[in-house]
Amino acid sequence: MASQNRRFKTAIYEQFARIGKAISNPSRLELLDLLGQGPRTVEALAKEAGLGPANTSQHLKALRGARLVEAEKNGLYVTYRLADEQVGRFFRSIQMLAEARLAEVGEITRRFLEARQGLQPVGREQLLAKVRDGAVTVLDVRPSEEFRTGHLPGALSVPLKELEHRLSELPRDREIVAYCRGPYCVLALEAVELLRAQGFNAFRLEDGVQDWQARGYPVMVEERP
Amino acid sequence: MASQNRRFKTAIYEQFARIGKAISNPSRLELLDLLGQGPRTVEALAKEAGLGPANTSQHLKALRGARLVEAEKNGLYVTYRLADEQVGRFFRSIQMLAEARLAEVGEITRRFLEARQGLQPVGREQLLAKVRDGAVTVLDVRPSEEFRTGHLPGALSVPLKELEHRLSELPRDREIVAYCRGPYCVLALEAVELLRAQGFNAFRLEDGVQDWQARGYPVMVEERP
DNA sequence: TAAATAATTCAGTATATTCTGAAATACTAT
């Protein structure tokens, strides 16, 4: 009887550990994070995460085995996506726990920003105050399909890749605050560096859209035609 | 520059993976779950989780390395506890994700209860209805210090170990609903089996105190004198 | 039908993890 209880508990915790094993590897966490921004093909994931295609495929298989992601084949491509929104929230809870408990996360970020002369990022409330004063342009530098999925109210979409060719669209007499996916996403940082080099008065917003939204701030979604 | 970005991302996801690695092992998850019920010594944890002391100590070291638990030495004993309440919530989010995404969790539980003739457990709303009708005794069968930390309003504390000797305290003309730590805790199940064998009209509550509380239901805490 | 491409699988090597029993440590109580 007691051993029946033990077997039951062992079986249950083994199931919980399937989730744990899935998120026990840095590459898989990066893949999950990317998929949290929207569906991606294996190729796109491999490129963004700096992995080989075989390795990427194997990691995705592991994530699929834990039912955290789902795959759909369209012709030659296989598109992966998070299995549901609960998985995205779970990823953010790992991130928040790591930020709260592991001092190294803050350390690493601070050192990286210092090396890049990343200056002080703008916080949520600071940005809102600037917006109320009407003296700021909010710039979303993520790929445009991520902008379409949800973006800050009034933000202008100029993906980092296009930024250099579209500088004429930006005001030189106003502050620019650029944002991307969050504090560990480097798109906004690169944008700010480029803009400053061109003489713009640019800053980086600390949050990404999902943090912004998770804290109850409004997010705009593009209408599907 | 690009490789600097890559190093930064790798370093950050490695940090997130420290959390993942900590929860990638069934025994460590069981230890975390136990610590979620309250502080415990290494010995107590080892016994409850069915592990050897060396193994337990090593798992606890791993949990400590991920800053999920903290240790405090009192004389001969080392008492471990969750590092903070966020860790407890995180554990429950793993559990909920596993329940939602892994069909096996429900399967295993169902088969176990069937084998034990576990009958249909009582749900939250069902219990509240019974309480309103005034025809039910609510029984907390966890160790008494867990009862003291928080229990259902009006519940009677009779730890499973004492139950056999304290049957005279229980009413034979009313329904008894026993509960413990949650759906994977076997204390209430054992209690119901014992009570039924003695002719009581006993049922098992599906929830544990923490689920109950997490869903906004009231929980009583014993005053510290 | 053949060539090209995305994705997966396979095999092999390097590395990490888990568990065990023995030894070492740190305290307490006699």
Added chain:
DNA sequence: ATAGTATTTCAGAATATACTGAATTATTTA
């Protein structure tokens, strides 16, 4: 001091995981 106890550390064997490049599969296009 000595014996006893809880805990930790250590060393080693068994197993699992991660990554690589080559081979295979599935699909599209020429």
